[in-house]
Amino acid sequence: MSGPLAVIGVGQSVQAKRREVTIGALVREAVDEALADAGLGFADIDAVVLSKTPDLFDGVMNPELYLADAMGAVGLPVTRVFTGGSVGGHAAIFGAHLVAAGLARRVLVVAYSKESEGNFTWALSRGLPFSSHLGAGAGGHFAPVIREYIRRSRAPEHIGWKVAVNHRHNAARNPYAHIRRADLTIDEVRQSPMLWDPIRYLESCPSSDGSCAIVVTGAELARRSPRPPAWIHGMAWRTETGHFAGRDEVNPRAGRDCAADAYRQAGITDPAREIDVAELYIPYSWYEPMWLENTGLAGEHDGWRLVDADRTAFGGDLPVNPSGGVLSGNPTGATGLLRFAEAALQVRGLAGEHQVPGARRAVGHAMGGASQFHALWVVGSEAPA
Amino acid sequence: MREVAVVSFAQSPCVPADREHDMAEIVLPVIRQALDACGLTRDDIDFFASGSHDFYEGRTFSYIESLDAVGAWPPISESHVEMDAAWAFAEAWAWLQLGEGKTALVYGIGRSSLAADLDQILPAQLDPYLLAPLRPHRDALAGLQAAALVDAGLTSERQLAEIVSRRRTVSTDELLAAPYVASPLRAHDVAPPGDAAAVIVLAAGDTARRLTDRPAWVRGLDHRIETHYPGVRDLTRSASTSMAAARAAELAGFSAADVDVAELHTEYSYQEPLLVAALGLKNARVNPSGGPLAGRPATATGLIRIGEAARRIMDGTAERALAHATNGPALQHNLVCLLAGEPR
Numbered sequence: 001m002s003g004p005l006a007v008i009g010v011g012q013s014v015q016a017k018r019r020e021v022t023i024g025a026l027v028r029e030a031v032d033e034a035l036a037d038a039g040l041g042f043a044d045i046d047a048v049v050l051s052k053t054p055d056l057f058d059g060v061m062n063p064e065l066y067l068a069d070a071m072g073a074v075g076l077p078v079t080r081v082f083t084g085g086s087v088g089g090h091a092a093i094f095g096a097h098l099v100a101a102g103l104a105r106r107v108l109v110v111a112y113s114k115e116s117e118g119n120f121t122w123a124l125s126r127g128l129p130f131s132s133h134l135g136a137g138a139g140g141h142f143a144p145v146i147r148e149y150i151r152r153s154r155a156p157e158h159i160g161w162k163v164a165v166n167h168r169h170n171a172a173r174n175p176y177a178h179i180r181r182a183d184l185t186i187d188e189v190r191q192s193p194m195l196w197d198p199i200r201y202l203e204s205c206p207s208s209d210g211s212c213a214i215v216v217t218g219a220e221l222a223r224r225s226p227r228p229p230a231w232i233h234g235m236a237w238r239t240e241t242g243h244f245a246g247r248d249e250v251n252p253r254a255g256r257d258c259a260a261d262a263y264r265q266a267g268i269t270d271p272a273r274e275i276d277v278a279e280l281y282i283p284y285s286w287y288e289p290m291w292l293e294n295t296g297l298a299g300e301h302d303g304w305r306l307v308d309a310d311r312t313a314f315g316g317d318l319p320v321n322p323s324g325g326v327l328s329g330n331p332t333g334a335t336g337l338l339r340f341a342e343a344a345l346q347v348r349g350l351a352g353e354h355q356v357p358g359a360r361r362a363v364g365h366a367m368g369g370a371s372q373f374h375a376l377w378v379v380g381s382e383a384p385a
Numbered sequence: 386m387r388e389v390a391v392v393s394f395a396q397s398p399c400v401p402a403d404r405e406h407d408m409a410e411i412v413l414p415v416i417r418q419a420l421d422a423c424g425l426t427r428d429d430i431d432f433f434a435s436g437s438h439d440f441y442e443g444r445t446f447s448y449i450e451s452l453d454a455v456g457a458w459p460p461i462s463e464s465h466v467e468m469d470a471a472w473a474f475a476e477a478w479a480w481l482q483l484g485e486g487k488t489a490l491v492y493g494i495g496r497s498s499l500a501a502d503l504d505q506i507l508p509a510q511l512d513p514y515l516l517a518p519l520r521p522h523r524d525a526l527a528g529l530q531a532a533a534l535v536d537a538g539l540t541s542e543r544q545l546a547e548i549v550s551r552r553r554t555v556s557t558d559e560l561l562a563a564p565y566v567a568s569p570l571r572a573h574d575v576a577p578p579g580d581a582a583a584v585i586v587l588a589a590g591d592t593a594r595r596l597t598d599r600p601a602w603v604r605g606l607d608h609r610i611e612t613h614y615p616g617v618r619d620l621t622r623s624a625s626t627s628m629a630a631a632r633a634a635e636l637a638g639f640s641a642a643d644v645d646v647a648e649l650h651t652e653y654s655y656q657e658p659l660l661v662a663a664l665g666l667k668n669a670r671v672n673p674s675g676g677p678l679a680g681r682p683a684t685a686t687g688l689i690r691i692g693e694a695a696r697r698i699m700d701g702t703a704e705r706a707l708a709h710a711t712n713g714p715a716l717q718h719n720l721v722c723l724l725a726g727e728p729r
Contacts, residue, residue, distance in 0.1 A: 055440060102386070237463070
């Protein structure tokens with residue numbers, strides 16, 4: 001990187017079924033909030049990066065065209081990125097690249113989904129290669145992978161339920177979250193309908209409408225911004241191929257390599273100690289222990305022990321998804337950017353009721369496809385040395 | 386800016402319909418050809434970027450299959466735009482500016498033939514509340530823009546027929562006798578949809594010099610979008626193309642007026658005079674490759690314009706070249722790339 005980069009504005013919409021607003025209006029909520037947070041107007045933005053998951057989710061093709069006006073992008077370069085569910089993370093990193101390359105001084109990164117406009121489960125149900133079977137919905141794909149993690153790690157079955165409770169309790173402190181259940185109990189999760197063994201209904205993410213936007217800039221302009229910046233200490237993305245007998249989907253190498261690259265840039269040698277809070281892409285509860293291990297925040301097969309010891313709960317020493325995370329709101333095109341943005345809010349001290357006290361370094365993480373696409377950044381309260 | 390050049394370009398023939406190959410199969414031989422031409426293997430590539438769109442392929446997450454052809458193992462640095470691959474080229478060029486790597490491979494896959502009816506698909510690019518319900522057929526907005534140009538005296542039906550007959554063995558009068566598909570456009574004014582894949586390899590500085598005798602240096606690149614609503618735009622001009630060309634020229638140190646060759650992403654014949662004016666082309670040969678009127682493989686078309694422009698520099702027939710790519714109906718979003726045989 002040519003010089004330190006930072007996030008100086010974050011905006012988001014409330015995550016819910018939002019039938020009362022147009023897609024453009026939903027996007028505009030996040031854009032307006034991010035610009036206001038950064039103390040900027042549309043004229044201050046030089047480029048826009050749009051993150052969105054498959055257009056089949058809401059039926060609008062090449063939405064950068066329709067949204068040019070809502071995003072304030074008229075007269076600017078616009079790129080619409082898509083890399084599976086990790087797209088929000090990829091878009092944030094690409095936005096940062098444009099600043100680092102000297103092609104833009106301030107980049108607005110926008111992400112959204114309005115899945116209420118379509119049929120999400122249908123859109124995600126794809127024929128499997130070489131098979132007449134259909135994987136119905138995303139959970140159908142991930143459930144066997146989770147079962148393999150449980151087998152390898154010998155984790156007890158309540159771990160997933162505990163994660164679900166932690167995240168939904170956290171969401172009660174986040175006014176933007178879709179599912180906010182301060183009263184949720186382990187028992188209620190355990191008794192909810194089984195969807196794809198072992199994933200129960202209350203361990204699954206909802207399908208949400210929602211938007212998120214951030215403003216990324218370089219050091220000079222970041223120092224002038226009205227509110228504290230979140231400095232980017234390290235960022236990386238990695239992709240691995242999906243149909244390959246040698247890959248380990250439970251602990252994918254792309255995820256490990258991605259995290260290692262970001263930590264190396266950030267000068268982090270002991271992530272579990274040096275990271276104060278993590279916003280991880282956890283669409284089904286068991287992915288908390290799995291991603292803790294994959295991103296180097298827990299040793300192999302040990303991720304579930306951190307959950308069990310309450311270390312990843314809001315009051316623990318490594319809170320995971322204090323925003324409520326993906327389990328509490330999943331507008332898929334925005335979800336990755338939300339993780340990156342929530343990490344930024346934490347180190348800026350601007351996470352309101354879900355602020356983790358004293359958070360100085362945070363991880364934002366996103367995953368896409370069949371755990372093929374990984375993006376991760378480390379942000380901090382201080383500029384990198 | 387860091388010196389970055391095109392060192393290789395390959396494409397599959399644009400065919401009316403490829404119903405035999407999947408995404409990986411269609412792009413794999415093209416990737417091999419592009420890498421062989423500059424003596425690289427996939428392990429030598431530091432960054433991969435691609436462009437394609439689910440609505441042409443007919444399923445969600447379609448581009449993921451193409452990664453099998455890329456051979457994404459060990460894990461790679463990679464990104465994708467759900468747009469014409471010219472925008473993936475822009476991302477790869479930006480990535481190479483960072484100094485984190487020396488080579489990038491850009492691929493585009495575009496298959497217009499898989500959709501049962503493009504008239505059902507293409508209106509999905511429009512504002513879903515105010516424009517899509519009007520269900521304009523695939524060429525309707527182009528017809529409006531062409532009509533605006535004719536009404537303004539900036540072109541004529543005869544001039545459009547001349548643009549087409551230049552590349553075909555049929556006379557202007559014969560062409561003018563054909564019926565309209567979207568007045569004043571006739572079927573021959575519409576670039577024929579097709580299927581193809583294209584690959585460009587980019588390299589920085591001395592790596593580019595090592596990989597090919599005459600790299601096509603990317604001297605400037607920019608893209609700009611206009612307002613979405615055709616009723617609000619001046620359809621007789623392409624303000625975003627002019628803006629992108631001006632910004633690219635600032636980076637390049639020369640402008641469109643100075644190029645020998647221009648490859649324009651003309652989805653319709655009428656876009657040629659419109660873009661020539663918007664770019665300020667002077668003595669450039671336009672679309673020596675035949676351009677999209679010789680075949681328009683959806684999301685690979687703009688990348689192919691860049692490749693064809695680069696090829697003219699690499700084969701020594703041009704010293705400076707311009708490539709243009711477009712996204713969306715009636716030229717709402719445009720990209721301009723300036724290339725030269727000299728790095729600065």
